[in-house]
Amino acid sequence: MYALPTAIAVTDPDLVLPSPDRHTPSAAVLQSAVRSPRTYSLDQALTETHTLVEHHGYVIALCPSSAPAPVVRRLHAVRSVLESDRIAIVRSDLPPLGLAVLALQLRQLSVCDFSPGVLASAARLLSHYIYAGALLGSVARLDRGRIDVTLESHAKSWLPGSQFAALATPSPELVKVTGGGEEAELAAPGFATRLLYAPGRLAPDWVTGTLAPAWKAQDVTEARLPAESERWWATGRLVEFAAAIPDISVLYQLVSSVRRDDCHWCGLELIGDRCAFCAAPLPPPGERPAQPTRTLVPASHRLRPAAGPVSAPDTTALPRGAT
Incomplete structure (x- = not known):
C-alpha cells in the first residue's frame, strides 16, 4: 500500500502554482523534460522517474501538446525502459497558465480517495471546466490551428493600440477589445471560479477591470507568466x-x-472512454460490467473533503468528449 498521494509531475517549473493550503502537495518537476539530454542522461531520467514511482506508487505526468518532440520522446522512452504501467503521460491542449491550473486541481484531488486511474482520466474532464485565454496585443502570428483568426482580425492586429481577447478553452473564441467602440464579450463560465492572470508586456486593466466582473470571478489573483506563454x-x-x-x-x-x-x-x-495509463479504449457499453469493482487506493490512505452541500457544475450536460 502507498501512503503518499499519487505524484503529479510536470514538464516545466512554471506549471507549478503555489499550494493553496497545507494539504495540497506540490508537483514534481521532471528534470528529464526540463534539461537537455546532453546534460541529463537517460540513466538520470530513469532514476528520477523510478524514484517517483517507488515513493508514490503511481505518477501522472502532464505534458502540453505543444511540447517539443524531444521532450515527448524522452518521456515515452523512460516509461518504455522502466516497463512500468504505473506512469501515465497525459497530453493537454491547454495553454500554459491553464495547464498550471489543471496541475493544481489534480494535486488537490490527489489527497482524496480517488484511485490513480480515476485521477489521471479526470484531467480530461476537468479541462472542460477551465476557461483559459489571453489578452493579446497582436494575433498576426497566432496559430490558427488553436484559435481561428479571420483575415479582418489579422489586418486589425497591425493597427497601433489594437488588442484582442482570445479564449483557447473550452471553446476557441476571439474578439476585439479596443477601438471603434466595440465591446468585447467572451463566453463566461456558468459556475463560480477563481481567476488567475499573468501579465506580460501589456497592462492587465482589461482583465481585472472588465473580464473579471463580467465573469463574476469570486477571486482575482496575479500569477507569474510562464516562459512558454509567449511562444x-x-x-x-x-x-x-x-x-x-x-x-x-x-x-x-x-x-x-x-x-x-x-x-x-x-x-x-x-472515467471516460480511455485509460490514461495504458491508453486502452473502453469496450462498447454492452461489454462493460454493471458496476465498478476495483478500488486500488484505500480511503484510509487519502484525505477526503468534509461532507456538506456544495454547488457542483451540471454533469448531465458535459461538453462533447468531456467523459
Whole structure:
C-alpha cells in the first residue's frame, strides 16, 4: 500500500502554482523534460522517474501538446525502459497558465480517495471546466490551428493600440477589445471560479477591470507568466488568464459524479472512454460490467473533503468528449 498521494509531475517549473493550503502537495518537476539530454542522461531520467514511482506508487505526468518532440520522446522512452504501467503521460491542449491550473486541481484531488486511474482520466474532464485565454496585443502570428483568426482580425492586429481577447478553452473564441467602440464579450463560465492572470508586456486593466466582473470571478489573483506563454500565444504583448473551480469539494463532487469502469487491459479504474495509463479504449457499453469493482487506493490512505452541500457544475450536460 502507498501512503503518499499519487505524484503529479510536470514538464516545466512554471506549471507549478503555489499550494493553496497545507494539504495540497506540490508537483514534481521532471528534470528529464526540463534539461537537455546532453546534460541529463537517460540513466538520470530513469532514476528520477523510478524514484517517483517507488515513493508514490503511481505518477501522472502532464505534458502540453505543444511540447517539443524531444521532450515527448524522452518521456515515452523512460516509461518504455522502466516497463512500468504505473506512469501515465497525459497530453493537454491547454495553454500554459491553464495547464498550471489543471496541475493544481489534480494535486488537490490527489489527497482524496480517488484511485490513480480515476485521477489521471479526470484531467480530461476537468479541462472542460477551465476557461483559459489571453489578452493579446497582436494575433498576426497566432496559430490558427488553436484559435481561428479571420483575415479582418489579422489586418486589425497591425493597427497601433489594437488588442484582442482570445479564449483557447473550452471553446476557441476571439474578439476585439479596443477601438471603434466595440465591446468585447467572451463566453463566461456558468459556475463560480477563481481567476488567475499573468501579465506580460501589456497592462492587465482589461482583465481585472472588465473580464473579471463580467465573469463574476469570486477571486482575482496575479500569477507569474510562464516562459512558454509567449511562444504559445506568439507574442510577448499579452496578459494570460485562466478561470477555474477553486473549491476542492466541488471538484471532488464533479469527478465522483461520473461513472467509473475498470480498464479491461490493465485493470485500473477509469472515467471516460480511455485509460490514461495504458491508453486502452473502453469496450462498447454492452461489454462493460454493471458496476465498478476495483478500488486500488484505500480511503484510509487519502484525505477526503468534509461532507456538506456544495454547488457542483451540471454533469448531465458535459461538453462533447468531456467523459
